[in-house]
Amino acid sequence: MADLIIKNLHVSVEGTEILSGIDLTVRKGEIHALMGPNGSGKSTLSYALMGHPSYEITQGSVEFDGQDLLEMSVDERARLGLFLAFQYPQAVPGVSVTNFLRMAINAHRGVRGDGRNDDPDAPKPIKIPEFRKVLEEAMELLKVDRDLIRRYLNDGFSGGEKKRVEILQMALLNPAIAILDETDSGLDIDALRIVAEGVQKLVTERGMGALVITHYQRILNYIEPEFVHILVDGKIVASGGFDLAKRLELEGYAPVLESFGIEAPARVGAGELAGTKA
Amino acid sequence: MTATAGTVTETISAPLSSATVAQLSEAAGDTAFLAQRRTEAHAAFERAPMPTRRDEHWRFTKLRGVELSELPTVVAATDIEAARERTATSLTSAVDLAGELLHVNGVTVEESITRAADLPDGVVFSSIAQAAHDHPELFEAHFGTVVPTTDSLDDKFVDLNTASLAGGVFLYVPRNTTVELPFRADVVLTSGGAVNWRALIVLEEGAQATFVEEFLSTDADYAGLSNAVVELVAGANSRLHYVTAQDYAVPVRHFATHRVHAHRDATVDWSAVGLGASMGKTRMETHLVGAGSHVKLTGLYFVNGTQQMDYDTYQLHAAPNAYSDLLFRGVLDDKAHSVWRGMIAVAPGAQGTDAFQKNSNLILTPGAHADSIPGLKIEANDVRCTHAATITKVDPEQLFYLQARGITREEAVKEIIRGFFTDVLDRIEVEQVRDQVRVAIWDRLDA
Numbered sequence: 001m002a003d004l005i006i007k008n009l010h011v012s013v014e015g016t017e018i019l020s021g022i023d024l025t026v027r028k029g030e031i032h033a034l035m036g037p038n039g040s041g042k043s044t045l046s047y048a049l050m051g052h053p054s055y056e057i058t059q060g061s062v063e064f065d066g067q068d069l070l071e072m073s074v075d076e077r078a079r080l081g082l083f084l085a086f087q088y089p090q091a092v093p094g095v096s097v098t099n100f101l102r103m104a105i106n107a108h109r110g111v112r113g114d115g116r117n118d119d120p121d122a123p124k125p126i127k128i129p130e131f132r133k134v135l136e137e138a139m140e141l142l143k144v145d146r147d148l149i150r151r152y153l154n155d156g157f158s159g160g161e162k163k164r165v166e167i168l169q170m171a172l173l174n175p176a177i178a179i180l181d182e183t184d185s186g187l188d189i190d191a192l193r194i195v196a197e198g199v200q201k202l203v204t205e206r207g208m209g210a211l212v213i214t215h216y217q218r219i220l221n222y223i224e225p226e227f228v229h230i231l232v233d234g235k236i237v238a239s240g241g242f243d244l245a246k247r248l249e250l251e252g253y254a255p256v257l258e259s260f261g262i263e264a265p266a267r268v269g270a271g272e273l274a275g276t277k278a
Numbered sequence: 279m280t281a282t283a284g285t286v287t288e289t290i291s292a293p294l295s296s297a298t299v300a301q302l303s304e305a306a307g308d309t310a311f312l313a314q315r316r317t318e319a320h321a322a323f324e325r326a327p328m329p330t331r332r333d334e335h336w337r338f339t340k341l342r343g344v345e346l347s348e349l350p351t352v353v354a355a356t357d358i359e360a361a362r363e364r365t366a367t368s369l370t371s372a373v374d375l376a377g378e379l380l381h382v383n384g385v386t387v388e389e390s391i392t393r394a395a396d397l398p399d400g401v402v403f404s405s406i407a408q409a410a411h412d413h414p415e416l417f418e419a420h421f422g423t424v425v426p427t428t429d430s431l432d433d434k435f436v437d438l439n440t441a442s443l444a445g446g447v448f449l450y451v452p453r454n455t456t457v458e459l460p461f462r463a464d465v466v467l468t469s470g471g472a473v474n475w476r477a478l479i480v481l482e483e484g485a486q487a488t489f490v491e492e493f494l495s496t497d498a499d500y501a502g503l504s505n506a507v508v509e510l511v512a513g514a515n516s517r518l519h520y521v522t523a524q525d526y527a528v529p530v531r532h533f534a535t536h537r538v539h540a541h542r543d544a545t546v547d548w549s550a551v552g553l554g555a556s557m558g559k560t561r562m563e564t565h566l567v568g569a570g571s572h573v574k575l576t577g578l579y580f581v582n583g584t585q586q587m588d589y590d591t592y593q594l595h596a597a598p599n600a601y602s603d604l605l606f607r608g609v610l611d612d613k614a615h616s617v618w619r620g621m622i623a624v625a626p627g628a629q630g631t632d633a634f635q636k637n638s639n640l641i642l643t644p645g646a647h648a649d650s651i652p653g654l655k656i657e658a659n660d661v662r663c664t665h666a667a668t669i670t671k672v673d674p675e676q677l678f679y680l681q682a683r684g685i686t687r688e689e690a691v692k693e694i695i696r697g698f699f700t701d702v703l704d705r706i707e708v709e710q711v712r713d714q715v716r717v718a719i720w721d722r723l724d725a
Contacts, residue, residue, distance in 0.1 A: 050682050053674070074681035075690075083682075090679035094697025100683075103693065107684035152697070169683065 002065040002081050002176030003027045004049075004209065010059035011041075011048040017058070018044040020234040026177055029207040033220055033245060036231035037253065042213045043087055045231075046181040050084040051077055065176065079108055081176030085166040085183050089154045097149040097165060101172055102131055108173055138171040142198045159186025167195050171202060177209040178202075184219035196222030217249045230257070237262045285407070286385050286444040290351040294320060294441055298351040306444050309410045311418045319427045319440030326434040335432055338617040338649060339559050339588050344531060346434075349503060352444045353471040355382035360496045361466035362390075368464060368492045369523045369551065369718045373710045376459035376487075377403040379447050383471035386445030394459065400452035403461055406476055409448035416450050420480050424509035424537050424565075432561075435533045439474055439507040446476030451485040453513075460488035460519070460708060465506070467495040467530060473504035481516035481544075488519035488708055493526055493554070501529030501556070508536040512544035514568060519547045521711050525718075526554035528583060535561045540600070542568030549706045551715055552579035552587050552608075553722070563592040566600035566628075576705040577606035580719060581614040588617040591635070595623065595661075599630035606637045607702045609695050610646035621653040622663050631661040638668045640698050642691070692723045 004026040011019040018041045026032050036042055048055040049062065051074040062069040065080055072080070092100070102125075110123040126134075139149070144164050154162050163183055170178055180199065184192055200223055202208040212223055220228075220242070228244040229236045230253070238244065238260040247256050257263070286305045292298050299320045303313045328346065329336040355361070361382045365371060376397060380390035386405040393403055402413055409417045427437055447463045465475045479489050493504060504526065512518045518538070526532060532555045540546050552558055564573045579587045593602040608616050618637040639648035650667035672694055680690035699719060706712035 050678075052678055073687070074678060075684050075686050078682055078684035086679070086682075090673075090675050092676050092679065092694065092697055094700030095693055100680075100693075103685060103689070104683040107686070107689070152700075173683065 002209075003063075004069075004082070004177045004211075005063040006049075006060070007062070008060040009045075009048070009057065009062060011044055012056045012058050013044065013054060018234055019048065021060070022236060024229065024236065026209045026211050028176055028209045029203060030227065031203055031210045031212060031223060031225040032227040032229065033225035034211060034213045034229050034231055035215070035217070035245065035248065038215060040231045041234040042215075042231055043181055046084055046179045046213060049179060050074060050082065075107070079110070083170050083173060083175035083178040085163075085170055085178060085180040087181040087185065089162045089166055091152070091154040091157075093152050093155045095153045097151060097153050098135070100153050101135065101149070101169065102126060104169065105131065105172060134172060138168050141171060141201065142168050143194050144168050160188060160191045163187050163195060164191065167198050171198060174206060175208060177211070179211045179213065181213045182215060183212070184214055184216060192219060193222055199223055217245055220245050232257070232262070285388050286352055287354055289354045292351060293347055293349055294323065294351050294438070296320070299441055302352055302442070302444060306407055307411075309414060311414065312410050312443070315422055315427070316441055316443060319437045322427045322429050323434065323437035323441050325429045326437055327431045329431045329434060333431055335590055335619070338615075340557050340586060344503065346438060350472060352385070352442055352474065353383040355385040355387050356471060357468040357496060358382055358387055361464075361468055364466055364494050364496045365464040368494055369525055369715055370462060370490050370492050370521070370711055371714070373462060373490065373714070374459055375462050376457050377461045379403070379405070379463045381445050381447070381463060381465045381475055382468055384442060384444045384474040386447070398455045398457065400455060401457060402448060402450035404448055406443065406446040406448050406478065409450075413448075413450065416480070417448060417478070420509070420511055421478055422509075424511060424539050425507050425535055435505050436507050436535050439476060439505050442474045443476055444474065446478070449477075449479045449487065449489055451481045451487045453482040454484040455482075456486040457488075460490045460711070463489075463491045465491060465493045467493075467500070467502045467504060467526065469497040469500045472502050473506070475504070475506040477508040479509070479518070479520070480511040481513050481518050483514040484516060485513060486517040488521075490521040490523075490708070490711060492523040493532065495527040495530055495554075498527045499529065500527060501531070504530055504532040504555075506532070506534040508534070510536070510538035510546070512538060512540045512546050512571070514542040514544060516541070517545045519708050521549045521551070521706070521708055523551040523715070524554055524558060524560075525551075528554060528556050528585060530555045532558045532560070534559070535563070537561070537563040537565065538573065539565050539567050540571035540573050542597075543570040544568060544572070546571075546573040547707045548573065548575045549708075549711070550575070550577045552577070552581070552589075555585065557586045557588070559588045559590075561590045561592070563594070564602055565594045565596060566602060567596050569597045569599050571597065571600045573602045574705065575602070575604045576702055577604075578699060578702045578715070579606075579608040579616060580699075580722065581608070581616065582611035584613050586615045586617070589619070591618070591620045593620075593622045593633055593635065594625070595628040595631040595633060596625045598628050600628065601632045602634070604635040605702060605705065607639070607699065608648065609640045609642065609698060610648055611642045613643070613645040615647045615649075617649045617651075618667070619651040619653070620665065621655065622665065623655040624658045624661050624663065626657045628658045629660040631658060631663065633661070633663045634665070636666045638698075639670070640695065641669060641671050695723060696720065
C-alpha cells in the first residue's frame with residue numbers, strides 16, 4: 001500500500017523550528033484536510049515532504065510506500081507517486097506546458113534522457129497519439145484552455161491558470177498520494193468547483209489519497225474529507241471527521257480549539273481564525 | 279598579370295613580408311585592384327600596433343601565444359576530403375541551398391562551388407579571386423568599403439586578413455531580385471593549417487537573400503589560428519538574412535570582424551552562434567547608415583571547459599528613424615568565460631533612433647564567469663535606447679519544481695538551459711537553420 005506515514009516530524013528553516021512533531025497517516029483513497037491559520041506551518045509540511053533543500057528535517061520519520069521517504073531525492077519521491085500541487089507554481093520560461101508534461105510523464109515511466117536507447121527492455125517514452133489522448137481527457141475534465149498548454153510553463157499565467165495546470169499535471173501523473181497546498185487560493189468559485197471535482201474524481205476512480213492543505217474551509221464544500229486536522233504552531237492540535245471542518249466554519253477556530261482544551265495562540269486575531277473568512 | 283584568377287595551391291610558410299605579399303599576389307593572380315589593396319593592407323598591418331590587454335577593446339582577450347609574426351602568409355587547402363566530410367555534420371548541413379562553397383585554411387576550393395540551376399539573372403556567387411576578375415566593377419565598388427584598411431590596432435587582424443587574402447566568397451544580388459534558398463559557405467581548418475576567410479555580400483536595392491557561413495575544423499586536437507572578415511552591404515529596401523556559426527574544435531583561436539552597412543529601409547536579420555574555439559574574439563558591428571533601416575542581431579553561445587568567448591558588438595545609428603535590436607544569450611559551464619561588450623552609438627542627427635541591447639548569461643558552475651558590459655553613447659536628443667545585462671545561476675526553485683514532477687536533476691538542468699535558449703532560437707528567422715541549430719544544441723546537451 002502506498003501510504004504516507006509521518007511520525008514525530010520536526011522541521012526547521014534556517015535554524016528555526018517550524019514543525020514540532022507531526023504525526024499523520026494518509027492512506028490511498030483517503031482525503032485528509034489540514035487546516036490552520038497563516039504561519040502555522042502548513043506549507044512547510046508540504047515542502048518538507050517533497051524534499052525542498054531549504055527545509056531541514058531534524059527529527060522523526062516519513063515512510064512512503066514502505067520506504068524511507070526522507071532518504072530519497074525530490075524526483076525519486078515524485079516518481080514513487082508523491083505529488084505536490086504548489087501554492088505558488090514556478091514559472092519556467094522557454095519550456096512549453098506540453099513539452100514539460102510529456103517530459104514529466106516519461107520521467108514517471110522511468111525513461112532516461114530522450115528515450116533513445118539500444119536496450120529493448122528499457123522504458124519507452126509515451127507515444128504522441130497516446131499522449132495527445134490522455135492530455136485531451138485531462139484538459140476536458142479540468143476545463144483547461146487549449147492556448148494555455150502551448151504557452152511557457154506558468155510564465156505570465158494568472159493565479160487561477162497556474163492552479164488549473166497544477167491539477168492537470170496531477171491528473172496526468174496519477175500519483176498515489178497528492179498534497180494540495182492551498183490550491184483553493186487564487187481560484188474563483190467556478191474554477192474552484194471544477195478543480196475540486198477533478199480531485200474528487202481522481203480519489204474515487206483511481207484511489208488517490210489526498211492531503212488538502214487549506215486556510216479556508218470553502219474548498220471543502222466540494223471535496224469532502226473523511227479526516228480533518230488542525231495545525232497550530234507546528235503541531236496538529238486536533239483531529240476529527242468532516243464535522244470538525246463544519247464546526248470551524250460555524251464557530252471559528254478559537255471556540256473549537258477551546259473545546260479540545262487548547263488555547264488559541266495570542267498572536268493570531270479572532271478574524272484570522274474565523275474559518276469562514278474568505 | 280594573368281587573365282584569369284589563380285588558385286593558390288602552395289602554402290607560403292614564411293610569415294608576412296613584402297616578399298611574401300608579392301609572392302602571394304602572383305600566385306593568386308591578383309587583379310591590379312586586389313594587388314594594390316593587398317600591399318596597402320600589408321603596410322597598414324606593419325604600422326598598426328599589436329593589441330594588448332591595456333587596450334580598451336582587448337582587455338579580456340587572451341593574446342598570449344598568438345604570434346602573428348610567425349603565422350604563415352597563407353596555408354593552402356589540404357585534406358580537402360576530410361574537410362568535406364566534416365561539413366556533412368555541420369550545424370547547417372541539411373539546408374536546401376541556392377549555392378555552396380568550401381573554403382579550407384586560406385584558400386577557397388574552386389571545384390567545390392555549386393550554384394542552383396535556376397539562380398536569377400545577375401546573381402553572382404563565386405570566390406573572391408574569380409569575382410575580382412569576372413566582375414571588377416561590382417567587386418571593386420564594394421570590397422573594403424564596409425571594413426576598410428586602417429592603421430588602428432583594432433584593425434590589426436583585418437589588415438592581416440586583407441594582406442593574406444587567397445580566398446573567400448563574393449555574393450551579389452542585383453536590384454529587386456529575390457533568392458529564396460540560402461547560400462552557404464563552409465570554412466574548414468585542417469590539421470597544420472590556419473584559416474584566413476573573407477566574405478563580401480552585396481544586396482542591391484530591393485534585393486533579398488540569405489547567407490549562412492560556418493567555421494569548422496577537422497582535427498579535434500589541433501590548435502590553429504583563424505582570422506575572418508565579413509563585409510555585408512544591405513542596399514536600400516533590401517532584406518538580408520545572415521547566419522554565422524562558429525563550431526571549431528576547442529583548441530582553435532578565432533578572430534573575426536563582421537560588419538553590416540544597412541542602407542535606407544533595409545532589413546537585416548543577423549544570427550551568430552558560438553560553440554567552439556578556446557578563444558573567440560569577435561566584433562559584430564551594425565552600421566545603420568540609411569534612414570529607416572532595421573537590424574535585428576541575435577547571438578547565442580554555449581561554452582564549457584576553459585573556453586573564452588569574447589564579443590564586441592556595436593550598433594551605430596548614423597541615420598534617423600532606424601531600429602536596431604540586439605539580444606545575446608549564453609550558457610557557461612565548467613570554467614568557461616564570456617565577455618560581451620555592447621555599444622549603442624547614436625550620431626548627431628540620428629533622431630527617432632530606436633535601439634535595444636540585451637545580454638543574458640546562465641552560469642552553470644561557480645567556476646564559470648561572465649563579463650557583461652553594455653554602453654550607450656548618444657549624441658541626438660529624440661531617441662529611445664535601452665540596455666540590459668543579466669548574469670544568473672540555475673534557479674533552485676525552478677529545479678525543485680521540475681524535480682517535483684519526477685524529472686531528474688540532470689534532466690531538469692538541461693530543460694532549464696533549453697528554455698533559456700528558446701527565446702534566442704525563436705529569433706532566428708531562417709527556419710531550417712533555426713531547427714538545425716536547436717537540434718545541434720540539444721544534442722550537445724546530451725553529449
